[in-house]
């Protein structure tokens with residue numbers, strides 16, 4: 152089969168896609184409909200934490216699909232209860248609301264904070280968010296995001312998201328008023344090109360929130376579930392938020408996300424939050440398979456060791472080719488290219504059978520499966536070396 156045999160016009164044309172149709176995958180490899188293999192260092196944008204079609208998820212889904220797909224979120228089901236317990240047992244959070252996407256979990260976090268402001272802070276509703284932040288593609292989460300151009304794209308925006316600068320505590324303090332109820336950020340800005348918050352900054356935000364009675368919200372949709380080498384990104388920093396959202400890696404490839412919070416922030420009354428597919432046992436069974444695998448301290452130690460290897464090898468390649476800095480935490484890394492050749496590198500790499508992402512014109516982002524092997528990292532670097540040579 153080739154692309155010409157499909158009617159691509161039936162799929163809404165929302166992005167430029169290459170002429171490849173993927174049909175299967177295994178671990179760090181994707182396979183197209185002509186049988187060609189691609190080494191995948193994008194993994195559905197940091198989604199497939201265990202790689203493509205991992206047996207633990209495949210078997211969990213198959214078993215659950217034959218048992219119960221959904222009874223409706225108006226009833227308890229065993230998998231949602233077990234997964235909520237797995238998250239609260241392994242984190243500082245006390246309660247979990249399941250959602251279907253990171254944006255929906257963040258939308259829930261925004262609603263929860265606004266409800267908290269109504270209940271406890273005299274109707275305060277503003278949530279301080281950050282320049283270059285990314286929280287999703289619903290209207291409220293686009294408004295919370297600080298992506299250039301998004302403020303006017305679907306104007307008018309949802310109000311109440313003043314923007315501060317990452318790692319600049321004074322810029323945050325300057326925005327705090329009696330209208331403020333929360334501060335929301337990614338511990339590492341992923342879509343902005345892998346820009347980590349400093350531990351000092353997150354500690355200062357925690358202190359500010361405690362002093363002012365504000366909620367600290369971590370969007371861990373990208374940094375959670377082992378990505379930074381700890382089960383949750385906040386554990387890397389040692390700063391505990393009041394509300395934390397999860398997505399991407401939580402389902403290991405299936406649509407599953409979570410809004411989690413400390414008891415004192417869980418202020419929804421009945422009827423204020425819900426959703427048809429939320430907490431369905433099919434997706435939660437996948438989430439349980441992910442959690443059982445990724446929360447193992449031995450697995451996480453191996454993620455950190457492999458991530459160290461990735462950084463070491465990227466740094467060596469950068470020195471060898473005279474490229475720029477390597478930055479990131481754990482399995483979320485970026486490398487500066489020194490010139491605006493990112494999209495050209497991505498295209499040439501794809502032609503050679505390597506999938507990469509360029510979040511900025513002059514940088515590459517690496518977000519492999521957490522269980523990527525050193526051998527696959529070596530293969531990626533060999534391909535990248537030749538591609539960078541061709542691109543400049």
Ligand SMILES: *Cc1c(COP(=O)(O)O)cnc(C)c1O
Nearest residue numbers: 252253254285286287337372373
């Ligand atoms: C991907 C991402 C989102 C949006 O998640 P979706 O599942 O695409 O809605 C939100 N926040 C962060 C930090 C992300 O990386």
